[in-house]
Amino acid sequence: MRREGTNLEEVRMEDVLCDYCHSSWTLDRPMIEGHHGSCICGTCLRTAYSAVHLGGCNDATDGQTSKCTMCLEERPDACFHSPAYPDAIICLRCIKMAAKALTRDPDSNWKPPTDSTTA
Secondary structure, eight states: OBOTTOOTTSOOGGGBBOTTTOOBOBTTBOEEEOGGGOEEEHHHHHHHIIIIIITOOOOOOTTOOEEOTTTOOEEOSOEEEOSSOTTOEEEHHHHHHHHHHHHHOTTTOOOOOSSTTOO
16 A cells, blocks of 8 residues: 555555555565555564464355455455454465565565464
8 A cells, every 4th residue: 555645656665554564575575476465564464374374263164255455356255354454464375475475576585484483
């Protein structure tokens, strides 16, 4: 997401906000961008990865779907809802893709958690 009033012709790092915690993008807070400017920071991705991928959290029940903020698709699989902004949702597929992308980026120095106790 972008900070309100962002000049779209000249977007700065501090104008880019995580949809899940609303923190600004900084050199020590890597971000992954989804569709239409949605973003998740490395900290929120770590929490989502721990909760959904490692922890098996699945709040998609009874065939209900959730619209992923990152891919904009209605997904029936496990997803993470931001505790601070419940409308910010990321599906398991996007969690895995974002984790893979951040892990491959040597500048991010991001590593996925290895078990559900590492958030």
